[in-house]
Amino acid sequence: MTELAWISNAISTARPQAMGALLRYFRDLDAAEEAFQDACLRALKNWPKNGPPRDPAAWLIFVGRNSGIDAVRKRSKQAPLPEEDQISDLEDAESDIAERLDGAHYRDDILRLLFICCHPDLPATQQIAVALRIVSGITVKQIARAFLVGESAMEQRITRAKARIADAGVPFETPGAVERSERLAAVAAMVYLIFNEGYSTNSGEAPARAPLCEEAIRLARLLLRLFQTEPEIMGLTALLLLQHARAPARFDDSGEIVLLEDQDRSLWSRKMIDEGLALVDKALRHQKPGPYQVQAAIAALHARAAKPEDTDWTEIDLLYSLLEQMQPSPVITLNRAVAVAKVRGPEAALAMIEPLGERLSGYFHFFGLKGGLLMQLGRGEEARVAFDRAIALANTAAEAAHIRMHIDRLIKDGAAKATAKTAR
Amino acid sequence: MLYAILCYASEDVVCSWSKEQDEEVMANLLNVQEKYAQAGRLGPVARLLPTTAATTLRKVKGEAVVIDGPFAETKEQFLGFYTLECADLDEAVEFARELSEVNPSGGSYEIRPVSVFNPSKAAA
Structure with a gap:
């Protein structure tokens, strides 16, 4: 070096x-x-x-x-x-x-620095941008690139956010135990946001956004070093490590997204998985479950499966139901339905997601999964309707391309059936 | 005599290396080990995960208690070790010097003669 x-x-x-x-x-x-x-x-x-x-x-x-x-x-x-x-x-x-x-002083200093970035008045993207600029010291140019906006626009955004932080006033008194844990929760949520910003990415954008994931992991590790006995911070760090371990397998040569089931698992980073698994094990010993730990435990089950068919879907179903209780959300139910489909079949999964239709009427993944389940049940026409809706809602070209593939298969199957009918 | 060369460095610094930097340092360290391995003098080598992944079992009032940690109260943490067959201390010091030359972490190497060595057959 x-x-x-x-x-x-x-x-x-x-x-x-x-x-x-x-x-x-x-x-x-x-x-x-x-x-x-x-x-x-x-x-x-x-x-x-x-x-x-x-x-x-x-x-x-x-x-x-x-x-x-x-x-x-x-x-x-x-x-x-x-x-x-x-x-x-x-x-x-x-x-x-x-x-x-020394010690505790530093801990509260760093926590305060991170905490002022997640001021509730600031929209999530601004929180992230400010944290990356102030805490991580990433240049405005790099942040702008990661957010796919111009440098001057990002500069303005950060300046505005900083002014808002200054107006809000920074809390300088040493926080009490309750306040400290509230700050920690807010900061953990922001670190998770940074990671997600890097993780949910369009094809071709992955190289520009991967640094966001790495920075989030760095911040999570920093939090973990400051709060070494917090199982949720262990869970958060583990979750990010286990997710990011799959990064080398998430995109194919042409930059298209590769689904978990189809990923070449030999490309997963063994080192990150080992550290993630160690942290999950350690966190669970505390018997103080929380959303990050549960999500990390789910990621750990995927990481532990050498082949997709080795995945312990029963356990994943259980963990998602636990997560549903902790943070009721239609999106979590939707994720659970994927596990349910594996364990109890597409019919059970479909019954589970049908009631979500209204709340998830603008959600790509809802229609993607619904279409997939209907297709498995041989209800091609209905599947086609769901897939068309999914394409209309796709956020990225890769998502749309993936659904397109299903539709093509439906059309081909339909044509094959029609041919078979005519032949008879 | 078998020596253990224990590596201490700041975890903050080592964890901040980029993947490329880390790989470069590891390759350089491997290079140093190579000739000792060829000569059949190098024993087991290990790099440990960060102390944040560690758990400690401690006897408190005669009872074994599992706690998190060790807590990094000190500036440097125990990050890994080498074992090397050496004729004398000078040889062990020389090995550590070579390692330190390609290690930018600025930590220290503690050189400890091994008293009991029980090579297990467990795969790494």
Whole structure:
């Protein structure tokens, strides 16, 4: 690894911690960002010369804080602080600040930094964009690319979101236990959103959006290191790892989506699956189930099946029914119906999803599954109607292409039957 | 004498490597091991999953209690180990030096002579 790569790595690793602490000092997002930028510039100058500091985060906080104070003083035309060359070499000062900023403090700093990004006034996409910009330090250009919008549009979006955050006021007092767990839940939901934004992707867009999944995993790991005994955070991290492990098999050579059943499982990342499974096992020992753990347990059952036919659909059906109780939602029932179709057949599954028709009347997957079930039951005409509806609702070209395939099969089967009839 | 070379480094740093960076480091480390393996001196080698995936069993008042962790209170975590047959400490130090040269994590290698070694037949 080159020296520059090492430095940029150290900086991005230290970023959430440093930004969180600087935000606490300056109580202003822009001031904290400015101070952090300044500290990074100084790091790029200083680290190659003096070697990497023992604790990059403490160094950046120390230098960033001084440069922030310096900036305030300059504005009031006072004497500047000494150069960072002089201050940063003082091992004492560095270890002193490292100690003072230790442990629990850091934890609440990072949590606060993430928490202000998921302000309920902000729409989900803005929450994600702001978190990626502020916490992860991803450039506006990269974020814009991931969201498939222009750079200036994204810049505006982030600026607006930041202004809203500033207006809302940042909660600086140390959170109590209840508040901390509420913040953690909000932040976990945002990390999940970031992942989904990267995961639900159109053909051809996967390479641009995959970094969102990786960033979400990085943030989940960060949360897990801060809250090592939270089974839901274990579940979240496991869920993301198990889903992302399939990434290399999710698209074919022409960029079309490959369904779970048809994926080449040898392409799945063994390393991510192992870590995900270890985390699921660990979480379940706590016997404090939650939605992320249940979803991770479902993903784990898929990951554990060497072949699609080895999948434990009975257990998946049970887990989905548990998830239904925790978070009643027609989409979860729809997912459960897939498992039910495998265990009890298409008729039972169809009976399960029929009542959802009204609430899911604009949902592609509802009609896709309905069509599929009807097709299995040999009700071709009705299947065709459902598939036509699905195509009209498809979000991506790949989804539409997939349904098209089913329709083609129906037409072919229909033609074959007609031919057979005529022959008779 | 068989030596264990225990790797300690900051998990935060190592986990932040991109897939490409990680693969590059692993390839370089494998390169270092290669000549020792060829000479038949390299024993089992292991890289561990992050401490967040770890569980600890501890005896509390005579009772075995399973808890999460170990908690990363320290800056560096135990991330993996090598075992190597060495004539003397110098050889073990030399091996660790070679590893550290291609390892950008800036951690440390603890060199410990092995007292009891029981190679199992379990596949990795």
